[in-house]
Amino acid sequence: MDKNVSLKVSVRKLVEFVAMGGSIDSRFVGTNIMQEGTKTHQRLQGSRGEDYEKEVHLSMGYPYQSILLQIEGRCDGIYRNEKVTIIEEIKTTARDLTELTEEDFPTYWAQVKVYAYIYSKQQELEEISVRLLFAKRESLEERLFTKTYSLLELEEYVEGIVVEYMDFMGSILDSVNKRNETLKKLSFPFPSYRKGQKDLAKAVFKTIKENKRLFAKAATGIGKTISTIYPTLLAIGENKGQKMIYLTAKTVTRQVAEEAFQRLVENGLHLNVVTITAKEKVCFQEEVRCQKEFCPFADGYYDRLKAGLKDILANELIMSRQVIEAYSRKHMLCPFEFSLDLAMYADAIICDYNYFFDPKVRLQRWSEFHRDTIVLIDEAHNLADRAREMYSASISKSTFLQTGRIIKNIDKELYGKLKAVNDGLLEWKKELLEKDLFVLKEKPHHIVELVAALVEEYERWLKVNPSGVGYEEVLTCFYDGQDFVRVAKEYNGNFNTIVTIHKSEVHVKLACLDPSAAIRSLTKKAYATVFFSATMQPLGYYQTVLGGEKEDYHISIDSPFKAEQLAVYGKKVSTKYRDRDDSIEPIVRSIISTFHSKRGNYLVFFPSYEYLLQVYDAYMKRELPDHVRTIIQQPAMTEADREIYLSNFQARTDTLIGFAVLGGIFAEGIDLVGDRLNGVGIIGVGLPKITLERDVMKQHFQDLGYNGFDFAYVYPGMNKIQQAGGRLIRSEMDTGFILLIDDRYYTPKYRSILPPEWQNFIDVRG
Structure with a gap:
């Protein structure tokens, strides 16, 4: 280990690591707890008098072997007069204060004892008192626990914490040193x-x-x-x-x-690499419920975490999903939370x-x-x-209506707030229909205020109803509403409000049109x-x-790559929506004449699944040669389905034609090297479907002085084209061809957006 290494750690992180324990619990606890806690702190600190100093920053350098551990933090307050010195920490809680004991919350005691050690060491105090003050979040109730320690007792205690922390962090620092040496x-x-x-x-x-x-x-x-x-x-x-x-x-x-x-x-590189995979993909349970009552991997998670961290970091460098899952099962840890904790040391x-x-x-x-x-x-x-x-958020009237029906006979206050939002949207719907206005530059203040009031009521209800009838529905609505209110606070000139009305439904979206600032x-x-x-x-x-x-x-x-590795052809066919029916036969003829002529593996991409099916049905009605096989991309394919689809692309003596969608799972990020892919057909120019939101985006960029149609439609569409064609030549040994079918490729604008090596494509007639 390098000499004179300095390592910084906060008091809170130091004691949390050493004293960690307990279970993962994702049940609702409220979003304004921090705000409530701050108000409680300020109220109590303000009542302490002249001998009390609040929010005191404390720090010290603690030598440990060849490392100087910089410990620092901010204690809530210090009370000092000629007779006594007290280090105080204020903790807010929703628990019944009469149920608390001195043995509760060992991490809090550890935190205040470290503060006491730093202060008594610096002030040369032989004895010091520590106090934990527990206060109710929503009342003036409070309860005190006070203990007194000698400097010697605190020294022994802090030494034990530091030794345990550095036993782990020492190996992390060794790993960093190995990394730095191998990087050289x-x-x-x-x-x-x-x-x-x-x-x-x-x-x-x-x-x-x-x-x-x-x-x-x-x-x-x-x-x-x-x-x-x-x-x-x-x-x-x-x-x-x-x-x-x-x-x-x-x-x-x-x-x-x-x-x-x-x-x-x-x-030879020594490097800790962690991959984080979505919770829904790695959860070992049939249902994702991160509570100790339902998941053994959440129950006691923090009791086992240190052992799991030490084990995997001592034995692995590349911590992929599979590796993390193996160690998670070994130590009975939630694989998702384990990956997040590992990332802190990667x-x-x-x-x-x-x-x-x-x-x-x-x-x-x-x-x-x-x-x-x-x-x-x-x-x-x-x-x-x-x-x-x-950075966008949306709400739907039907959600409030359905949740209101569930809650109506359970909680009148919550039902009243749900009904207020539902009625507000209903009234707004009538006004909008009269004006034929569905896009607004301003945010809908009156709707946001109604939703904000409902979110507060959701919080109240969820705190006192942690399970039971309506809980899941209210929790889902709470998160939707909270997101809506959060986005409303960020709403500026880069947003528009888009309202979609269909029969009794009203859908309101605070649409971020330009996320560049964020x-x-x-x-x-x-x-x-x-x-x-x-x-x-x-x-x-x-x-x-x-x-x-x-x-x-x-x-x-x-x-x-060399120019001769890739041949690019163009075919003039209008694939615009109004010409779709007339385009089907010319496309089928082009597929037959191009992809049947030489045996191999081919992919043909379409701008939509609907269009793909139209062409595929017409193609399959033809009498196809025996050596031609086809496979087709299906909607909502699983990872296993995708692997099966791609496994068909192997070196072969017959012909395989895969039908797929532009911008989909097979048009980007896949490597089919060598004879696994010999040609690509691209139908259309990939423009996104014309929608109200895309048109609003078009107008937004038009107002900023850009070509709005290009920003909203052309550039995103042509990106899909480049991605699809990019599946073909992946190495110096690959060869193949691309067939572009659309008459817009023959115009200067669309041709200029193509990669340089595609722009001089060969026109295919007939």
Whole structure:
């Protein structure tokens, strides 16, 4: 272990780690508890008199072997006169105060004893008292527990805590030292760089070194994953940041990142890598209910956590979903919570966008890491649409009506608030229908106020009704309402209110049309950020919608492959909605003439599932050769279904044609190398379906001076085209062709958005 190492820890985290115990319990506890606790603290602190000092910052350096442990925190108050010194901690609770005993809440006692040790050591006090004051959140009731300790007793106690904490953290620091030593010897894990790969790696390293943000468009085949991870690790090796978060939109790209880290580890790198997988996917129970009564992995979770952490960190580096699940079963731990706890000690974290960006699920425990964390955002072209949904919220009249029917005979106060929202929406519906107005730039203040009042009533009811009839319905409504009120507070010129009315239903959406400000705010808190994708074209568009600024860096790298590896053909057929019926036969003829001519594996992508079925039905009515097989993407396929679909794409002597949807699970993030894929057909230009929300977005960007139609429809659509075509050439050995079927590819605007190597496509007549 390095000499003179300094490690900082808060008093709270120190004692929580050592004294951790108990179960996971996700039952509702209320959202304004912190607010109530603060008010209670302030009331009690204000009544203490002149001998009382509130909110006292305490810190000390505690030498432990070769490490100086910096312990610091803020105690609620210190009472001191000539006779006595008392360190006080104030805790709010909803429990009956008469039921409390001195043995309750060992973590609180540990916290106040550490404060007492720091203060008595600094003030040279031989004896000091500590006090825990428990106060009711919603009344003036309070109860005191006071103990007195000698300095010697406190010294022995704190020494025991520090030894136990450092027994664990010492191994973490050893791991960091091993990481730093192996980073010094780290080399690129392939014999050579591909064309353009070194340029991307250099741009990433420069970005991190200068605490900047980079927008990188790098063509498929560059090897973007290793070209971003490798220079990030080199930068960390030079003390430019301490952690990295690799954000992905899909499971497949998560696996590619794991494989890149695995390769580096096999080459000698010591690096702790944790993958976070959604709770619903990894839960061992049939139903996700994170309460000790229903889940043995939640019951006593914190009693077993330290043993689980020590075990996995001592034996594993790449902690994938499968590895985490194995250790979770071994130690009877919730795999999802275990992955979150592991992430606190990891060098690299692989997870979905929402764990960094989404206010509903964002990991607040990572907030302190932002300034030392490098953020890599894979397939960044997906982020704008994902973020729009993260920062939007909606409510439906039917929800309040149905919940009201359940609650009507259970709680009159709650029913009254539910009815008020339902009636408010009903009245508003009449006004809107009279005006024929369904899009508003202003937020609906009167509806927000009604929902906010209902959310407060939800809280009251849920606190006193932790289970039973109506609980699940009210809890779901509470979260919807809370989200609606939260978004309303953030509502600004980047939002519109969109109201959808159908028969008796009223659906209100506070729609975030432009999430760029929120993305900018979060990414600028990081040490550095890299947005990268093969299809960030036009780059200026993505810089705009992802919160780019003039001082950000950008780079565009063309395909590293030879021109002769790829042939691109075009076929003039109108696939516009009004021409769909007339387009079916020409498309079928093109599939037959192109994909039947040479045996191999092919994918044909369609802009919608409905269109796919129309063409597929017409195609299957033809008399097909014996050597031609077809498979078709189904709606809502499971991961197992997807694997079965892709397993059909193997080297073969016959012909396989897979029918799939643009923008779907097979159009992005899959690798079918070599003879697993020989050609791709793309029908249409991928424009999203025309909807009221898309049209509102179009007008929003039009008002800002951009081409609104391009921003709302053309660029997102053409991104799907580039992604689908990018499935084809994945390595230096791959060859194949792309067939583009749509007459818009022949216009300058659409042709210019295609990758450079596609733009001179060969026209196919007949």
